[in-house]
Amino acid sequence: QQQVKQSPQSLIVQKGGISIINCAYENTAFDYFPWYQQFPGKGPALLIAIRPDVSEKKEGRFTISFNKSAKQFSLHIMDSQPGDSATYFCAPSGESNYQLIWGAGTKLIIKP
Amino acid sequence: GAGVSQSPSNKVTEKGKDVELRCDPISGHTALYWYRQSLGQGLEFLIYFQGNSAPDKSGLPSDRFSAERTGGSVSTLTIQRTQQEDSAVYLCASSSQGDRGQPQHFGDGTRLSIL
DSSP: OOOEEEEOSEEEEETTSOEEEEEEEOOTTOOOEEEEEEOTTSOOEEEEEEOTTOSEEEETTEEEEEETTTTEEEEEESSOOGGGOEEEEEOOBOSSSSOBOOOOOEEEEEEO | OOSOEEEOSEEEEOTTOOEEEEEEOOTTOOEEEEEEEOTTOOEEEEEEEETTSOOBOTTOOSTTEEEEESTTSOEEEEEOSOOGGGOEEEEEEEESSOOTTSOOEEOOOEEEEEO
């Protein structure tokens, strides 16, 4: 019930293209769905998050799409830039009010 | 400081030695987390502190691992009799309340290498 599956494991996108990363979960009690971004040698940082009362949230070039029935949520990066090259983690909340359940990460490379 | 501070940034030690890793959370943050991240992997939860409540130690992998948080601020993660499989980056995070709606703010980690 705690498993989170993130895909793909790695992704290469041309500059200006759309990057899409997916996260599937099993626990229907999850109600907080964040994406974290991590650069090499740094800790992760919250990028964008969504609650299940909306199906989509957009912040600049970053969009979360949420599909409650499919138990999936995804991160879309529009007009991808080399500076977006990083590892991305989905980390939905567990049944406790504080513990995030982390995906394995997606290494994104944007080719100039 | 403005962010979460961890020290040392790198630690190399021999197998069997004890190590202490330090975390200074953001001032005023009541929640503090320790995670372990192996190379190219996701984050493994180790322990959670919230205010004066008993910590959630459910993620500690063995009794060689312990952590304390003094005065509700600075935290120390101690690994006794280190093993090679303990080699990883140890990350600390803090948040204002610990509620999942509050973002976790991470330090840059301590890279631990056991020879």
